[in-house]
Amino acid sequence: MPRNIDMTALRSFVAVADCGGVTRAAGILNLTQSAVSMQLRRLEDSLGLTLMDRSGRTIGLTAAGEQLLGYGHRMLALNDEVFARLTAQEFSGEIRLGVPHDIVDPYVPRVLRAFSTEFPRVRVQLISAPTLQLRDMFDRGACDVIITTEATPGPEAETLTEIPLAWVGAIGGTAWRTRPLRLAYCSNCVFRPGVIRALEQAEIAWELVVESDGDSAVNAAVSADLAVQAVIRTDISRQHEEIAHGGALPDLGRTKIAMYAQGGDAPVLTRLSELVRAAYGQRELAMA
Known part of the structure:
Protein backbone atom coordinates (compact mmCIF):
# COMPACT_ATOMS: atom_id res chain seq x y z
CA MET A 1 0.00 0.00 0.00
CA THR A 87 -3.17 28.61 -9.10
CA ALA A 88 -4.08 32.21 -9.84
CA GLN A 89 -2.24 34.72 -7.71
CA GLU A 90 -3.87 37.94 -6.62
CA PHE A 91 -0.65 39.87 -6.12
CA SER A 92 1.98 40.81 -8.67
CA GLY A 93 4.48 43.59 -9.25
CA GLU A 94 7.76 44.53 -7.60
CA ILE A 95 8.92 45.25 -4.07
CA ARG A 96 12.29 46.82 -3.21
CA LEU A 97 14.22 45.52 -0.20
CA GLY A 98 17.41 47.26 0.94
CA VAL A 99 20.00 45.56 3.18
CA PRO A 100 23.61 46.45 4.12
CA HIS A 101 26.06 43.85 2.79
CA ASP A 102 27.30 42.88 6.26
CA ILE A 103 23.94 41.49 7.41
CA VAL A 104 22.67 39.87 4.21
CA ASP A 105 23.74 36.32 5.12
CA PRO A 106 22.31 34.00 6.23
CA TYR A 107 18.86 35.47 6.77
CA VAL A 108 17.96 37.38 3.61
CA PRO A 109 18.08 34.26 1.39
CA ARG A 110 15.64 32.52 3.76
CA VAL A 111 13.34 35.52 3.81
CA LEU A 112 13.33 35.77 0.02
CA ARG A 113 12.71 32.04 -0.40
CA ALA A 114 9.73 32.10 1.95
CA PHE A 115 8.34 35.29 0.39
CA SER A 116 8.63 34.02 -3.19
CA THR A 117 6.77 30.86 -2.20
CA GLU A 118 3.80 32.90 -0.99
CA PHE A 119 3.97 35.58 -3.71
CA PRO A 120 5.54 33.96 -6.78
CA ARG A 121 4.42 36.78 -9.07
CA VAL A 122 5.95 39.54 -6.97
CA ARG A 123 9.53 40.32 -7.99
CA VAL A 124 11.84 41.35 -5.15
CA GLN A 125 14.58 43.81 -6.08
CA LEU A 126 17.35 43.34 -3.51
CA ILE A 127 19.47 46.46 -3.01
CA SER A 128 22.72 46.10 -1.05
CA ALA A 129 24.06 49.45 0.12
CA PRO A 130 25.39 51.17 3.28
CA THR A 131 22.87 52.16 5.93
CA LEU A 132 23.14 55.91 5.26
CA GLN A 133 22.44 55.39 1.57
CA LEU A 134 19.51 53.09 2.33
CA ARG A 135 18.02 55.64 4.73
CA ASP A 136 18.20 58.26 1.98
CA MET A 137 16.62 55.91 -0.56
CA PHE A 138 13.83 55.04 1.87
CA ASP A 139 13.11 58.72 2.54
CA ARG A 140 12.86 59.31 -1.23
CA GLY A 141 10.54 56.34 -1.68
CA ALA A 142 13.15 54.37 -3.64
CA CYS A 143 12.93 51.42 -1.23
CA ASP A 144 9.83 49.81 0.24
CA VAL A 145 11.53 48.02 3.15
CA ILE A 146 15.06 48.52 4.45
CA ILE A 147 17.09 46.85 7.17
CA THR A 148 19.79 48.98 8.79
CA THR A 149 22.65 48.78 11.27
CA GLU A 150 22.82 51.96 13.36
CA ALA A 151 23.22 53.05 16.95
CA THR A 152 20.13 55.27 16.96
CA PRO A 153 17.41 54.30 14.49
CA GLY A 154 14.85 56.88 13.43
CA PRO A 155 11.47 57.18 15.18
CA GLU A 156 9.70 55.36 12.34
CA ALA A 157 12.01 52.34 12.63
CA GLU A 158 11.39 49.07 14.44
CA THR A 159 14.43 47.77 16.33
CA LEU A 160 14.74 44.03 15.74
CA THR A 161 17.81 43.16 17.81
CA GLU A 162 21.25 44.38 18.90
CA ILE A 163 24.63 42.94 17.94
CA PRO A 164 28.15 43.72 19.23
CA LEU A 165 30.87 45.58 17.36
CA ALA A 166 34.45 44.33 17.40
CA TRP A 167 37.90 45.70 16.64
CA VAL A 168 39.49 43.77 13.77
CA GLY A 169 42.93 43.74 12.21
CA ALA A 170 45.29 41.60 10.18
CA ILE A 171 45.78 38.04 11.39
CA GLY A 172 48.66 38.24 13.86
CA GLY A 173 48.90 41.97 13.20
CA THR A 174 50.27 44.70 15.45
CA ALA A 175 48.74 47.84 13.94
CA TRP A 176 46.41 48.11 16.92
CA ARG A 177 49.41 48.81 19.18
CA THR A 178 50.52 51.93 17.26
CA ARG A 179 49.74 55.45 18.39
CA PRO A 180 48.17 57.34 16.90
CA LEU A 181 45.91 54.40 16.11
CA ARG A 182 45.60 54.01 12.35
CA LEU A 183 42.03 53.57 11.09
CA ALA A 184 40.65 52.50 7.72
CA TYR A 185 37.02 53.23 6.86
CA CYS A 186 34.61 53.73 4.02
CA SER A 187 33.52 57.34 3.74
CA ASN A 188 29.86 56.41 4.32
CA CYS A 189 30.40 53.89 7.15
CA VAL A 190 27.72 54.33 9.78
CA PHE A 191 30.01 53.01 12.56
CA ARG A 192 32.82 55.54 12.07
CA PRO A 193 31.45 58.43 14.20
CA GLY A 194 30.87 56.14 17.19
CA VAL A 195 34.32 54.57 16.88
CA ILE A 196 36.00 57.99 16.81
CA ARG A 197 33.92 59.14 19.76
CA ALA A 198 34.94 56.06 21.78
CA LEU A 199 38.62 56.65 21.02
CA GLU A 200 38.45 60.30 22.00
CA GLN A 201 36.64 59.48 25.24
CA ALA A 202 39.42 56.97 26.00
CA GLU A 203 42.00 59.67 25.12
CA ILE A 204 43.56 57.49 22.42
CA ALA A 205 45.10 59.43 19.54
CA TRP A 206 44.00 58.25 16.10
CA GLU A 207 44.42 59.04 12.43
CA LEU A 208 42.42 58.05 9.37
CA VAL A 209 44.93 56.54 6.94
CA VAL A 210 42.45 55.04 4.45
CA GLU A 211 39.13 56.56 3.45
CA SER A 212 37.46 54.97 0.45
CA ASP A 213 34.09 54.82 -1.25
CA GLY A 214 34.31 51.02 -1.37
CA ASP A 215 35.32 48.13 0.86
CA SER A 216 38.23 46.82 -1.25
CA ALA A 217 40.78 49.47 -0.26
CA VAL A 218 39.74 49.31 3.39
CA ASN A 219 40.00 45.51 3.51
CA ALA A 220 43.38 45.60 1.77
CA ALA A 221 44.79 48.10 4.28
CA VAL A 222 43.56 46.06 7.24
CA SER A 223 44.83 42.78 5.73
CA ALA A 224 48.26 44.38 5.21
CA ASP A 225 48.37 45.42 8.90
CA LEU A 226 48.41 49.09 7.94
CA ALA A 227 45.27 49.93 9.91
CA VAL A 228 42.40 48.56 11.98
CA GLN A 229 38.66 48.99 11.80
CA ALA A 230 35.51 48.10 13.73
CA VAL A 231 32.85 45.82 12.25
CA ILE A 232 29.88 43.76 13.33
CA ARG A 233 31.27 40.75 15.17
CA THR A 234 29.39 38.37 12.87
CA ASP A 235 30.96 39.93 9.75
CA ILE A 236 34.68 39.43 10.34
CA SER A 237 36.48 38.57 7.10
CA ARG A 238 38.54 35.38 6.85
CA GLN A 239 41.55 37.60 6.15
CA HIS A 240 41.07 39.44 9.45
CA GLU A 241 40.69 38.53 13.10
CA GLU A 242 39.13 40.09 16.16
CA ILE A 243 41.84 41.93 18.08
CA ALA A 244 42.55 40.53 21.54
CA HIS A 245 43.60 43.91 22.90
CA GLY A 246 43.09 43.16 26.59
CA GLY A 247 41.44 46.52 27.23
CA ALA A 248 43.97 48.60 25.31
CA LEU A 249 41.18 49.71 22.98
CA PRO A 250 37.78 50.98 24.10
CA ASP A 251 34.71 48.78 24.16
CA LEU A 252 32.51 49.67 21.19
CA GLY A 253 29.25 48.42 22.61
CA ARG A 254 26.46 47.21 20.38
CA THR A 255 24.64 48.43 17.30
CA LYS A 256 21.00 47.93 16.45
CA ILE A 257 19.48 46.11 13.52
CA ALA A 258 16.35 48.05 12.57
CA MET A 259 13.64 47.78 9.95
CA TYR A 260 11.88 50.60 8.10
CA ALA A 261 8.75 49.85 6.06
CA GLN A 262 6.72 52.23 3.95
CA GLY A 263 3.22 53.01 5.24
CA GLY A 264 0.12 51.24 4.07
CA ASP A 265 -1.51 47.88 4.63
CA ALA A 266 -0.55 46.12 1.39
CA PRO A 267 -0.39 42.38 2.14
CA VAL A 268 2.92 41.96 0.33
CA LEU A 269 4.60 44.65 2.46
CA THR A 270 3.03 43.31 5.63
CA ARG A 271 4.17 39.77 4.94
CA LEU A 272 7.70 40.76 3.92
CA SER A 273 8.00 42.77 7.13
CA GLU A 274 6.80 39.77 9.15
CA LEU A 275 9.40 37.50 7.56
CA VAL A 276 12.19 40.04 8.17
CA ARG A 277 11.07 40.48 11.76
CA ALA A 278 11.02 36.73 12.39
CA ALA A 279 14.46 36.21 10.82
CA TYR A 280 16.41 39.10 12.31
CA GLY A 281 14.56 39.15 15.61
CA GLN A 282 16.20 35.82 16.44
CA ARG A 283 19.71 36.82 15.27
CA GLU A 284 21.11 37.30 18.76
CA LEU A 285 20.23 33.70 19.65
CA ALA A 286 22.53 32.52 16.87
CA MET A 287 25.44 34.47 18.40
CA ALA A 288 25.01 33.26 21.98
Whole structure:
Protein backbone atom coordinates (compact mmCIF):
# COMPACT_ATOMS: atom_id res chain seq x y z
CA MET A 1 0.00 0.00 0.00
CA PRO A 2 1.48 3.40 -0.97
CA ARG A 3 2.52 5.65 1.89
CA ASN A 4 2.56 9.45 1.67
CA ILE A 5 4.77 11.99 3.40
CA ASP A 6 2.96 14.83 5.15
CA MET A 7 4.17 17.90 3.22
CA THR A 8 3.36 20.26 6.09
CA ALA A 9 5.47 18.20 8.46
CA LEU A 10 8.21 17.93 5.84
CA ARG A 11 8.24 21.72 5.43
CA SER A 12 8.68 22.13 9.18
CA PHE A 13 11.53 19.61 9.19
CA VAL A 14 13.36 21.39 6.35
CA ALA A 15 12.85 24.79 8.01
CA VAL A 16 14.27 23.57 11.33
CA ALA A 17 17.26 22.00 9.57
CA ASP A 18 17.94 25.13 7.50
CA CYS A 19 17.43 27.59 10.38
CA GLY A 20 19.33 25.55 12.95
CA GLY A 21 16.53 25.47 15.50
CA VAL A 22 12.81 25.37 16.20
CA THR A 23 12.53 29.01 17.31
CA ARG A 24 13.73 30.59 14.07
CA ALA A 25 11.88 28.02 11.97
CA ALA A 26 8.64 28.81 13.79
CA GLY A 27 9.08 32.50 12.97
CA ILE A 28 9.68 31.80 9.29
CA LEU A 29 6.72 29.41 9.10
CA ASN A 30 4.47 31.71 11.14
CA LEU A 31 3.70 28.85 13.55
CA THR A 32 4.16 28.31 17.26
CA GLN A 33 7.21 26.41 18.46
CA SER A 34 4.99 23.66 19.88
CA ALA A 35 3.25 23.24 16.52
CA VAL A 36 6.59 22.86 14.73
CA SER A 37 7.84 20.35 17.33
CA MET A 38 4.62 18.35 16.99
CA GLN A 39 5.01 18.19 13.21
CA LEU A 40 8.59 16.97 13.58
CA ARG A 41 7.43 14.16 15.86
CA ARG A 42 4.63 13.28 13.44
CA LEU A 43 7.10 13.01 10.56
CA GLU A 44 9.45 10.81 12.59
CA ASP A 45 6.57 8.58 13.67
CA SER A 46 5.29 8.18 10.11
CA LEU A 47 8.73 7.16 8.84
CA GLY A 48 9.67 5.14 11.89
CA LEU A 49 12.99 7.00 12.02
CA THR A 50 14.76 9.46 14.28
CA LEU A 51 15.53 12.51 12.15
CA MET A 52 16.73 14.99 14.77
CA ASP A 53 19.59 14.59 17.21
CA ARG A 54 18.35 16.29 20.37
CA SER A 55 21.17 15.16 22.66
CA GLY A 56 23.11 18.44 22.55
CA ARG A 57 22.33 22.08 23.27
CA THR A 58 21.39 22.60 19.64
CA ILE A 59 19.33 20.42 17.33
CA GLY A 60 21.30 18.43 14.75
CA LEU A 61 20.42 15.90 12.08
CA THR A 62 20.87 12.16 12.26
CA ALA A 63 22.15 10.25 9.23
CA ALA A 64 18.53 9.60 8.21
CA GLY A 65 17.74 13.28 8.68
CA GLU A 66 20.63 14.33 6.44
CA GLN A 67 19.36 11.97 3.74
CA LEU A 68 15.78 13.22 4.03
CA LEU A 69 16.87 16.88 3.90
CA GLY A 70 18.12 16.53 0.33
CA TYR A 71 14.88 14.90 -0.77
CA GLY A 72 12.87 17.43 1.23
CA HIS A 73 14.32 20.44 -0.57
CA ARG A 74 13.49 18.93 -3.95
CA MET A 75 10.00 17.80 -2.94
CA LEU A 76 9.07 21.18 -1.48
CA ALA A 77 10.48 23.04 -4.48
CA LEU A 78 8.36 20.91 -6.82
CA ASN A 79 5.29 21.29 -4.60
CA ASP A 80 5.68 25.08 -4.53
CA GLU A 81 6.28 25.24 -8.27
CA VAL A 82 3.04 23.34 -8.95
CA PHE A 83 1.00 25.70 -6.79
CA ALA A 84 2.69 28.78 -8.23
CA ARG A 85 2.02 27.73 -11.83
CA LEU A 86 -1.45 26.24 -11.50
CA THR A 87 -3.17 28.61 -9.10
CA ALA A 88 -4.08 32.21 -9.84
CA GLN A 89 -2.24 34.72 -7.71
CA GLU A 90 -3.87 37.94 -6.62
CA PHE A 91 -0.65 39.87 -6.12
CA SER A 92 1.98 40.81 -8.67
CA GLY A 93 4.48 43.59 -9.25
CA GLU A 94 7.76 44.53 -7.60
CA ILE A 95 8.92 45.25 -4.07
CA ARG A 96 12.29 46.82 -3.21
CA LEU A 97 14.22 45.52 -0.20
CA GLY A 98 17.41 47.26 0.94
CA VAL A 99 20.00 45.56 3.18
CA PRO A 100 23.61 46.45 4.12
CA HIS A 101 26.06 43.85 2.79
CA ASP A 102 27.30 42.88 6.26
CA ILE A 103 23.94 41.49 7.41
CA VAL A 104 22.67 39.87 4.21
CA ASP A 105 23.74 36.32 5.12
CA PRO A 106 22.31 34.00 6.23
CA TYR A 107 18.86 35.47 6.77
CA VAL A 108 17.96 37.38 3.61
CA PRO A 109 18.08 34.26 1.39
CA ARG A 110 15.64 32.52 3.76
CA VAL A 111 13.34 35.52 3.81
CA LEU A 112 13.33 35.77 0.02
CA ARG A 113 12.71 32.04 -0.40
CA ALA A 114 9.73 32.10 1.95
CA PHE A 115 8.34 35.29 0.39
CA SER A 116 8.63 34.02 -3.19
CA THR A 117 6.77 30.86 -2.20
CA GLU A 118 3.80 32.90 -0.99
CA PHE A 119 3.97 35.58 -3.71
CA PRO A 120 5.54 33.96 -6.78
CA ARG A 121 4.42 36.78 -9.07
CA VAL A 122 5.95 39.54 -6.97
CA ARG A 123 9.53 40.32 -7.99
CA VAL A 124 11.84 41.35 -5.15
CA GLN A 125 14.58 43.81 -6.08
CA LEU A 126 17.35 43.34 -3.51
CA ILE A 127 19.47 46.46 -3.01
CA SER A 128 22.72 46.10 -1.05
CA ALA A 129 24.06 49.45 0.12
CA PRO A 130 25.39 51.17 3.28
CA THR A 131 22.87 52.16 5.93
CA LEU A 132 23.14 55.91 5.26
CA GLN A 133 22.44 55.39 1.57
CA LEU A 134 19.51 53.09 2.33
CA ARG A 135 18.02 55.64 4.73
CA ASP A 136 18.20 58.26 1.98
CA MET A 137 16.62 55.91 -0.56
CA PHE A 138 13.83 55.04 1.87
CA ASP A 139 13.11 58.72 2.54
CA ARG A 140 12.86 59.31 -1.23
CA GLY A 141 10.54 56.34 -1.68
CA ALA A 142 13.15 54.37 -3.64
CA CYS A 143 12.93 51.42 -1.23
CA ASP A 144 9.83 49.81 0.24
CA VAL A 145 11.53 48.02 3.15
CA ILE A 146 15.06 48.52 4.45
CA ILE A 147 17.09 46.85 7.17
CA THR A 148 19.79 48.98 8.79
CA THR A 149 22.65 48.78 11.27
CA GLU A 150 22.82 51.96 13.36
CA ALA A 151 23.22 53.05 16.95
CA THR A 152 20.13 55.27 16.96
CA PRO A 153 17.41 54.30 14.49
CA GLY A 154 14.85 56.88 13.43
CA PRO A 155 11.47 57.18 15.18
CA GLU A 156 9.70 55.36 12.34
CA ALA A 157 12.01 52.34 12.63
CA GLU A 158 11.39 49.07 14.44
CA THR A 159 14.43 47.77 16.33
CA LEU A 160 14.74 44.03 15.74
CA THR A 161 17.81 43.16 17.81
CA GLU A 162 21.25 44.38 18.90
CA ILE A 163 24.63 42.94 17.94
CA PRO A 164 28.15 43.72 19.23
CA LEU A 165 30.87 45.58 17.36
CA ALA A 166 34.45 44.33 17.40
CA TRP A 167 37.90 45.70 16.64
CA VAL A 168 39.49 43.77 13.77
CA GLY A 169 42.93 43.74 12.21
CA ALA A 170 45.29 41.60 10.18
CA ILE A 171 45.78 38.04 11.39
CA GLY A 172 48.66 38.24 13.86
CA GLY A 173 48.90 41.97 13.20
CA THR A 174 50.27 44.70 15.45
CA ALA A 175 48.74 47.84 13.94
CA TRP A 176 46.41 48.11 16.92
CA ARG A 177 49.41 48.81 19.18
CA THR A 178 50.52 51.93 17.26
CA ARG A 179 49.74 55.45 18.39
CA PRO A 180 48.17 57.34 16.90
CA LEU A 181 45.91 54.40 16.11
CA ARG A 182 45.60 54.01 12.35
CA LEU A 183 42.03 53.57 11.09
CA ALA A 184 40.65 52.50 7.72
CA TYR A 185 37.02 53.23 6.86
CA CYS A 186 34.61 53.73 4.02
CA SER A 187 33.52 57.34 3.74
CA ASN A 188 29.86 56.41 4.32
CA CYS A 189 30.40 53.89 7.15
CA VAL A 190 27.72 54.33 9.78
CA PHE A 191 30.01 53.01 12.56
CA ARG A 192 32.82 55.54 12.07
CA PRO A 193 31.45 58.43 14.20
CA GLY A 194 30.87 56.14 17.19
CA VAL A 195 34.32 54.57 16.88
CA ILE A 196 36.00 57.99 16.81
CA ARG A 197 33.92 59.14 19.76
CA ALA A 198 34.94 56.06 21.78
CA LEU A 199 38.62 56.65 21.02
CA GLU A 200 38.45 60.30 22.00
CA GLN A 201 36.64 59.48 25.24
CA ALA A 202 39.42 56.97 26.00
CA GLU A 203 42.00 59.67 25.12
CA ILE A 204 43.56 57.49 22.42
CA ALA A 205 45.10 59.43 19.54
CA TRP A 206 44.00 58.25 16.10
CA GLU A 207 44.42 59.04 12.43
CA LEU A 208 42.42 58.05 9.37
CA VAL A 209 44.93 56.54 6.94
CA VAL A 210 42.45 55.04 4.45
CA GLU A 211 39.13 56.56 3.45
CA SER A 212 37.46 54.97 0.45
CA ASP A 213 34.09 54.82 -1.25
CA GLY A 214 34.31 51.02 -1.37
CA ASP A 215 35.32 48.13 0.86
CA SER A 216 38.23 46.82 -1.25
CA ALA A 217 40.78 49.47 -0.26
CA VAL A 218 39.74 49.31 3.39
CA ASN A 219 40.00 45.51 3.51
CA ALA A 220 43.38 45.60 1.77
CA ALA A 221 44.79 48.10 4.28
CA VAL A 222 43.56 46.06 7.24
CA SER A 223 44.83 42.78 5.73
CA ALA A 224 48.26 44.38 5.21
CA ASP A 225 48.37 45.42 8.90
CA LEU A 226 48.41 49.09 7.94
CA ALA A 227 45.27 49.93 9.91
CA VAL A 228 42.40 48.56 11.98
CA GLN A 229 38.66 48.99 11.80
CA ALA A 230 35.51 48.10 13.73
CA VAL A 231 32.85 45.82 12.25
CA ILE A 232 29.88 43.76 13.33
CA ARG A 233 31.27 40.75 15.17
CA THR A 234 29.39 38.37 12.87
CA ASP A 235 30.96 39.93 9.75
CA ILE A 236 34.68 39.43 10.34
CA SER A 237 36.48 38.57 7.10
CA ARG A 238 38.54 35.38 6.85
CA GLN A 239 41.55 37.60 6.15
CA HIS A 240 41.07 39.44 9.45
CA GLU A 241 40.69 38.53 13.10
CA GLU A 242 39.13 40.09 16.16
CA ILE A 243 41.84 41.93 18.08
CA ALA A 244 42.55 40.53 21.54
CA HIS A 245 43.60 43.91 22.90
CA GLY A 246 43.09 43.16 26.59
CA GLY A 247 41.44 46.52 27.23
CA ALA A 248 43.97 48.60 25.31
CA LEU A 249 41.18 49.71 22.98
CA PRO A 250 37.78 50.98 24.10
CA ASP A 251 34.71 48.78 24.16
CA LEU A 252 32.51 49.67 21.19
CA GLY A 253 29.25 48.42 22.61
CA ARG A 254 26.46 47.21 20.38
CA THR A 255 24.64 48.43 17.30
CA LYS A 256 21.00 47.93 16.45
CA ILE A 257 19.48 46.11 13.52
CA ALA A 258 16.35 48.05 12.57
CA MET A 259 13.64 47.78 9.95
CA TYR A 260 11.88 50.60 8.10
CA ALA A 261 8.75 49.85 6.06
CA GLN A 262 6.72 52.23 3.95
CA GLY A 263 3.22 53.01 5.24
CA GLY A 264 0.12 51.24 4.07
CA ASP A 265 -1.51 47.88 4.63
CA ALA A 266 -0.55 46.12 1.39
CA PRO A 267 -0.39 42.38 2.14
CA VAL A 268 2.92 41.96 0.33
CA LEU A 269 4.60 44.65 2.46
CA THR A 270 3.03 43.31 5.63
CA ARG A 271 4.17 39.77 4.94
CA LEU A 272 7.70 40.76 3.92
CA SER A 273 8.00 42.77 7.13
CA GLU A 274 6.80 39.77 9.15
CA LEU A 275 9.40 37.50 7.56
CA VAL A 276 12.19 40.04 8.17
CA ARG A 277 11.07 40.48 11.76
CA ALA A 278 11.02 36.73 12.39
CA ALA A 279 14.46 36.21 10.82
CA TYR A 280 16.41 39.10 12.31
CA GLY A 281 14.56 39.15 15.61
CA GLN A 282 16.20 35.82 16.44
CA ARG A 283 19.71 36.82 15.27
CA GLU A 284 21.11 37.30 18.76
CA LEU A 285 20.23 33.70 19.65
CA ALA A 286 22.53 32.52 16.87
CA MET A 287 25.44 34.47 18.40
CA ALA A 288 25.01 33.26 21.98
